[in-house]
Amino acid sequence: MMRWLLLILALLATHATAETETVVLGLSQDRVRITPNFDGSEILIFGAVKRETPIPTGDPLQVVVTIAGPDRPITIFRKARVAGIWVNARSAELPAAPTFYAVATSASWDNVMSAAADKAHNVSVDLAIRAMGMARGDVASQSFTDAAIRLQQNSGLYKLLEGAVTIEDQTLFRASVNMPANLTEGAYRTRIFLTRGGEVVDLYETEITVGKVGLERWLFNLSRDNAFYYGLLSLLIATIAGWGASTIFRLLRNG
Numbered sequence: 001m002m003r004w005l006l007l008i009l010a011l012l013a014t015h016a017t018a019e020t021e022t023v024v025l026g027l028s029q030d031r032v033r034i035t036p037n038f039d040g041s042e043i044l045i046f047g048a049v050k051r052e053t054p055i056p057t058g059d060p061l062q063v064v065v066t067i068a069g070p071d072r073p074i075t076i077f078r079k080a081r082v083a084g085i086w087v088n089a090r091s092a093e094l095p096a097a098p099t100f101y102a103v104a105t106s107a108s109w110d111n112v113m114s115a116a117a118d119k120a121h122n123v124s125v126d127l128a129i130r131a132m133g134m135a136r137g138d139v140a141s142q143s144f145t146d147a148a149i150r151l152q153q154n155s156g157l158y159k160l161l162e163g164a165v166t167i168e169d170q171t172l173f174r175a176s177v178n179m180p181a182n183l184t185e186g187a188y189r190t191r192i193f194l195t196r197g198g199e200v201v202d203l204y205e206t207e208i209t210v211g212k213v214g215l216e217r218w219l220f221n222l223s224r225d226n227a228f229y230y231g232l233l234s235l236l237i238a239t240i241a242g243w244g245a246s247t248i249f250r251l252l253r254n255g
Helices: 002-019 116-119 127-130 139-154 215-224 227-254
Strands: 020-028 031-034 041-049 060-069 072-080 085-098 101-105 160-161 165-168 172-179 184-196 198-212
Touching: 002 184, 020 184, 020 198, 031 085, 041 060, 060 165, 060 172, 072 139, 085 127, 085 139, 101 127, 101 172, 116 184, 116 198, 127 160, 139 160
Parallel strands: 031 198, 101 160
Antiparallel strands: 020 041, 041 172, 060 101, 060 184, 072 085, 165 172, 184 198
16 A cells, blocks of 8 residues: 555656646747748747746756658659669658658757657657658568658758757757758648656647748749649740840850
8 A cells, every 4th residue: 555655656746847847939930931042941949948846856957859841742762673774663652751850959869868758759750750650560661661761861851950959057948950942831840848867748839830922922823723824924934034045145246
């Protein structure tokens, strides 16, 4: 009986500790505008830790930030040598995978997130991607999944940024995440984890909206809603550009 009482008290103490530290978050921008000259964006995430009690002793506070882009299918091809020529022999489609996924941490990965916490929240790149409903089971589908992750990592679309989060006095934190130029439009799910000893003590979620604006948005909508007129406009622009280049070369040659 005493053993069960001690166990219940320990669980209550752990729960109380978790509730005493919560995230108060800010973003440098909650909307990324894609313009014709857009070459990427830097998102600054900053915040504070709200406490009802003094800073707990023991394991230091750690912060983990994840940003996940809209889900899209990814097709992976496996090459094989046929008659001395390398060709795409097999392919597999991952039904859903984030177009962008970044994990920023305040320390090395092993010091900020335990394996159990990672499995519970799907934080790491591998678990986050596999949690999107991709094919699992046999060796072939597993290998295609691994190839998709490697491909996105090599393109800078999936990344782990260890030490990219700065914490001051276990209360204030900030992180800077660079987002590439080839962003997909949509809502980018952002999560901020507070952890101690690898265990999550609080989780805050928000969204960053990415979308085209101005001329870029108008042309995009025209291509979707009025393909015929978009084709005519493209032809007109190409004709004007060709005529202008020809005129310039003729003037330079005659001058």
